[in-house]
Amino acid sequence: MPRDGSEARLRLxxxxxxxxxERGYDKTTTGDIAARAGVTxxxxxxxxxxxxxxxxxxxxxxxxxxxxxxxAVPAGAKPLPTLRAAFHxxxxxxxxxxxxxxxxxxxxxxxxxxxxxxxxxxxxxxxALSDALRARGVAxxxxxxxxxxxxxxxSIAIRRWGADRTENLHTHLDRAFTELRLAxxxxx
Amino acid sequence: MPRDGSEARLRLxxxxxxxxxERGYDKTTTGDIAARAGVTxxxxxxxxxxxxxxxxxxxxxxxxxxxxxxxAVPAGAKPLPTLRAAFHxxxxxxxxxxxxxxxxxxxxxxxxxxxxxxxxxxxxxxxALSDALRARGVAxxxxxxxxxxxxxxxSIAIRRWGADRTENLHTHLDRAFTELRLAxxxxx
DNA sequence: TACATGGCGACAGTTACTGACACAATGTGG
DNA sequence: CCACATTGTGTCAGTAACTGTCGCCATGTA
Numbered sequence: 001m002p003r004d005g006s007e008a009r010l011r012l013x014x015x016x017x018x019x020x021x022e023r024g025y026d027k028t029t030t031g032d033i034a035a036r037a038g039v040t041x042x043x044x045x046x047x048x049x050x051x052x053x054x055x056x057x058x059x060x061x062x063x064x065x066x067x068x069x070x071x072a073v074p075a076g077a078k079p080l081p082t083l084r085a086a087f088h089x090x091x092x093x094x095x096x097x098x099x100x101x102x103x104x105x106x107x108x109x110x111x112x113x114x115x116x117x118x119x120x121x122x123x124x125x126x127x128a129l130s131d132a133l134r135a136r137g138v139a140x141x142x143x144x145x146x147x148x149x150x151x152x153x154x155s156i157a158i159r160r161w162g163a164d165r166t167e168n169l170h171t172h173l174d175r176a177f178t179e180l181r182l183a184x185x186x187x188x
Numbered sequence: 189m190p191r192d193g194s195e196a197r198l199r200l201x202x203x204x205x206x207x208x209x210e211r212g213y214d215k216t217t218t219g220d221i222a223a224r225a226g227v228t229x230x231x232x233x234x235x236x237x238x239x240x241x242x243x244x245x246x247x248x249x250x251x252x253x254x255x256x257x258x259x260a261v262p263a264g265a266k267p268l269p270t271l272r273a274a275f276h277x278x279x280x281x282x283x284x285x286x287x288x289x290x291x292x293x294x295x296x297x298x299x300x301x302x303x304x305x306x307x308x309x310x311x312x313x314x315x316a317l318s319d320a321l322r323a324r325g326v327a328x329x330x331x332x333x334x335x336x337x338x339x340x341x342x343s344i345a346i347r348r349w350g351a352d353r354t355e356n357l358h359t360h361l362d363r364a365f366t367e368l369r370l371a372x373x374x375x376x
Numbered sequence: 377t378a379c380a381t382g383g384c385g386a387c388a389g390t391t392a393c394t395g396a397c398a399c400a401a402t403g404t405g406g
Numbered sequence: 407c408c409a410c411a412t413t414g415t416g417t418c419a420g421t422a423a424c425t426g427t428c429g430c431c432a433t434g435t436a
Contacts, residue, residue: 078371078374079371079374080371080372080374080375081374081375084375112308115308115311116304116305116307116308117304119304119307119308119310119311120300120303120304120307122307123303123307141344141348141367142367142371144344145340145341145344145364145367145368145371146371148340148344149337149340149341149368149371149372152333152336152337152340153333153337156329156332156333156336160329176333177375178375178376179329179330179333180333180337180372180375181372181373181375181376183266183267183268183330183333183334183337183372184268184337184368184369184371184372184373185369185372185373186266186267186268186269187268187269187272187365187366187368187369188366188369
């Protein structure tokens with residue numbers, strides 16, 4: 001029995017993804033996942049809080065990258081341009097994760113329970129970005145609004161990129177933020 | 189045994205809210221809720237899909253009101269102004285629901301499982317609004333972006349209103365949308 | 377070589393949720 | 407007024423997600 005449980009953790013994640021793809025989320029039990037990973041069900045729950053959590057990983061990595069990128073933007077930049085710049089910084093990571101993301105996509109699309117968890121992860125990123133903006137001196141209320149709106153624009157750009165890979169993510173990102181500016185300009 | 193089960197349904201909702209407030213979400217079982225409502229646990233699951241769903245109701249009412257309001261906005265209006273007008277139409281309903289909303293708030297704030305479900309309800313409203321915008325001829329991609337951003341701005345206005353009741357919801361709504369316009373204008 | 381640490385298996389237990397069947401109350405057609 | 411279908415409910419059995427507890431054993435350290 002290895003002292004380092006990270007190997008078992010990785011096997012569990014891979015086994016879960018495979019089984020969710022093969023049989024669907026609802027028709028695979030946590031016992032199934034554990035068996036394929038070569039551990040017991042109890043060990044599964046030592047590594048992951050629940051059956052949904054095993055599906056989402058590396059989110060902390062993106063959060064750190066984004067908050068660091070926000071902090072690194074030159075002082076004086078406005079909130080939304082700051083976020084847009086941070087999202088551009090994250091493009092390489094997103095591109096690197098694309099193969100895994102593409103495998104996950106059909107599973108999420110098919111199971112509401114995973115969609116809910118994805119929304120929760122999204123919301124966690126929003127609060128992290130809001131905190132990062134406040135650390136730059138942005139007023140709390142404005143930071144919350146911009147973090148939410150910016151994150152949504154970012155998500156939509158990624159979604160569009162996934163559906164139309166003929167243009168790179170940077171282009172989709174700039175286009176989405178431009179659409180946001182134009183749409184918001186129609187207010188008043 | 190009454191033929192109309194809507195009474196039992198209402199009792200279950202009230203019982204759930206009371207118990208979640210008294211003991212917390214995690215420490216109340218579905219059997220507890222059913223017992224207080226005077227029915228069996230099986231009947232609970234005939235009325236609600238799961239332990240979280242009993243907490244959220246009347247969401248379909250808001251959805252209908254908002255989509256109808258979007259459809260009623262004069263043709264030619266841009267997406268975000270359309271949504272802002274629809275949100276203003278919904279103010280009386282929100283004000284009317286305030287007592288219930290205030291009771292629910294501390295429970296949601298204390299339990300992640302309910303926060304997730306609340307996010308899912310929010311997302312459902314976003315897609316409903318996106319569809320309503322497309323029905324007005326807005327391009328699909330723009331509709332998705334505006335529905336998301338508009339709904340977020342709406343939610344933030346409601347949150348601010350809840351924390352600062354010295355000004356009415358209409359005022360908070362207009363202020364949030366103005367902040368959105370100004371923040372987005374800084375993009376380029 | 378003794379000891380502390382930490383990941384793991386084994387096992388029992390709680391609880392959310394589902395399927396199947398029976399019954400009772402109500403609305404409907406004759 | 408009497409079949410009869412409909413519908414909400416109770417009962418019971420069963421599955422599966424998750425938790426607490428204990429003991430084992432492999433590894434890192436004195």
